[in-house]
């Protein structure tokens with residue numbers, strides 16, 4: 001695995017005809033990632049569990065965005081999306097939920113199941129479903145939208161690098177699910193080899209539906225630039241690492 005601490009500032013141009021799928025692409029960071037990939041000339045599929053929301057998002061993009069119904073927790077929905085999308089070069093596993101939860105003293109198993117079902121099992125199932133298509137690509141890329149709140153290094157630091165507002169009340173379900181996403185990212189990268197670029201993104205605290213009700217967070221478009229950078233990594237780019245939205249390496 002290549003050990004670099006910062007991604008190059010210049011984002012390489014995608015191969016002509018590159019195709020991307022952004023799960024949960026109908027809102028927030030996923031929507032902005034879809035928009036920026038379209039700007040780079042990539043053909044983009046917006047995966048939306050609610051087809052109507054996906055269609056509204058595509059209309060808002062006012063472009064050639066394609067829409068596919070995709071509930072990452074539903075195996076039949078994933079299988080149908082794999083059929084519909086066909087060839088794929090870039091998979092952005094962005095769909096995520098935060099059921100809100102306490103620390104270990106108050107978190108329910110149900111809250112943990114909800115978080116893991118989408119954030120971890122859904123991400124794995126979608127990756128497995130699209131793997132044959134990605135293996136046919138000359139430049140396969142997988143971006144797992146994780147969270148700095150899942151970084152064990154930052155969590156165990158006296159001065160965590162993330163905003164404590166997001167983890168108010170402990171957030172055991174969400175944060176540990178993102179720690180699992182980080183582990184899955186590393187092991188996936190190791191399994192798939194250097195031709196694949198498989199990386200995780202720590203997008204920073206963003207004003208999206210995920211943290212509705214909080215009066216904090218930056219522009220999701222800023223986080224999307226980080227996702228696009230990882231989606232369009234050059235062939236000599238890194239694999240198997242966690243990156244902050246600004247292209248600096250983050251600790252697991």
Ligand SMILES: NC(=O)c1ccc[n+]([C@@H]2O[C@H](COP(=O)([O-])OP(=O)(O)OC[C@H]3O[C@@H](n4cnc5c(N)ncnc54)[C@H](OP(=O)(O)O)[C@@H]3O)[C@@H](O)[C@H]2O)c1
Pocket residue numbers: 023024025026027028029030047048049050053070071072073093094095096097118122145146147148166202203204205206207208209210211217220
């Ligand atoms: N916002 C932040 O501060 C922050 C910080 C760190 C990491 N993140 C991560 O960033 C990613 C995007 O979140 P966001 O902040 O942009 O929030 P968001 O606007 O709520 O976007 C989440 C997206 O995931 C979709 N989704 C949820 N469950 C799904 C399922 N079962 N199948 C398919 N799609 C599903 C949502 O669909 P619906 O519209 O139908 O609900 C929505 O499109 C998440 O993985 C999140 O954990 C966010």
